[in-house]
Amino acid sequence: KAKRATALITGSTSGIGHDLAKGFAAKGYNIVVNGTRKEGYQIAEQLKLEHNIDAIYLPANMKNADELNTVVEKTLEKFERIDVLINNAGVQYVAPIDEFPIEKWRDIIDINLTSAFVLSKAVWQQMKKQHFGRIINMASVHSLVASEYKTAYVSSKHALIGLTKVLALEGAPHGITVNSLCPGYVRTPLVDKQIHNQAKYHNISEEDVISKILLTKHAIKEFVTTDTLTELTLFLASAQASTISGTAIPIDCAWSSS
Ligand code: NAD
Known part of the structure; x- marks a missing residue:
């Protein structure tokens, strides 16, 4: 019997990554849940029960290349293949440059960019x-x-597009496609934190932050949903998407059109 396809999704203990894990499990993929939080064990158990697939939680800090290599080793020990890698874990920090701590710069480059390379x-x-x-x-x-x-x-995030393009070229002879999704605002814990901080910083209500700051950039005055991201990701992961590679697809309510 053919082995089930396996998807490794980083940062799948919260927000977009968690919803992607549910969507891929529902399509019959075995799932490697990853993140830094304890809930990962429970999330993997729940995916197994609800979707009749196999799932494991492999925690790792995106800042630690050894831990990331171990995640891939353990994935292959358990599932013997890896069809889909979703580099989703990411963090944000907001401050003007003259107040921006270099440690935060380094953390963000490590977590958002270097982990995807590793x-x-x-x-x-x-x-x-x-x-x-x-x-x-x-x-x-x-x-x-x-x-x-x-x-x-x-x-x-700009550099991640560069990485995507280079790997699309290198992967082309080997049946490996590499693509990026470019979402506008999605209502997740990451964005909730920004809404809260901006409300404090500007001394306005959270509703005003949403309508007067966040969604002003969206021509379509909505948040992007994780359903949209999940459906698109599932399509990119499918055999039918074999000729789509090296792209940076905006799902941004036409923000980048202006
Ligand atoms: P989130 O904060 O809800 O989840 C982030 C996930 O990353 C969590 O599972 C967390 O455990 C994991 N993570 C963070 N630091 C880590 C580390 N050092 N090691 C391992 N795991 C770590 O965030 P989200 O909104 O779901 O964002 C997911 C991705 O989508 C990020 O890359 C983010 O930049 C991107 N994104 C989000 C939005 C948005 O509006 N929410 C928009 C565009 C892009």
Whole structure:
């Protein structure tokens, strides 16, 4: 019997990553849940029960290359293949440049960018052997446009597009596609924290932060939903998407059109 396809999703203990894990489990993928939080064990158990697939939680800090390499080793020990790598874990820090701590800059570059390089490198040989691989990077509209006070985030997400393009070229002869999704605002704990901080900083209500700051950039005055991201990611992971590679797809309510 053919083995089930396996998806490793970083940062899948919360927000977008957690919803992607549920969507891929519902489609019959075995799932490697990853993150830094204890809930990961419970999330993996729940995916197994609800979707009749196999799932494990492999915690790792995105800042630690050894831990990331171990995640891939353990994934292959357990599932013997890895079809989809979703580099989703990411963090944000907002401050004007003259107040931006260099440690925060380094953390964000490590977590949002270097981890994607390390994990892509770690899965590469196996994906080549399979002559099939899908690497999907959760980039951002901030891969395409800038906003003030987000030096590290915007830089890391722009660079992720560069990584995506290079790996698309290197993967092409081996059946490996590499793409990036560039979402606008999605209502997750990461964004809730920003809403809370901006409300305090500007001394306005959280509703005003949403309507007067966040969604002003969206031509379509809505948050992007994780359903949209899940459906698109599932398509990019499918066999039908074999000719789509090296892209940075905006899902940004037309933010980057202006
Ligand atoms: P979130 O804060 O809800 O979840 C982030 C996940 O990353 C968590 O599972 C957390 O455990 C994990 N993580 C953070 N630091 C880690 C570390 N050092 N090691 C291992 N795991 C770590 O965030 P989210 O909103 O779901 O964001 C997911 C991705 O989507 C990020 O890359 C983010 O930049 C991107 N994104 C989010 C939005 C948005 O509006 N929410 C928009 C564009 C892009």
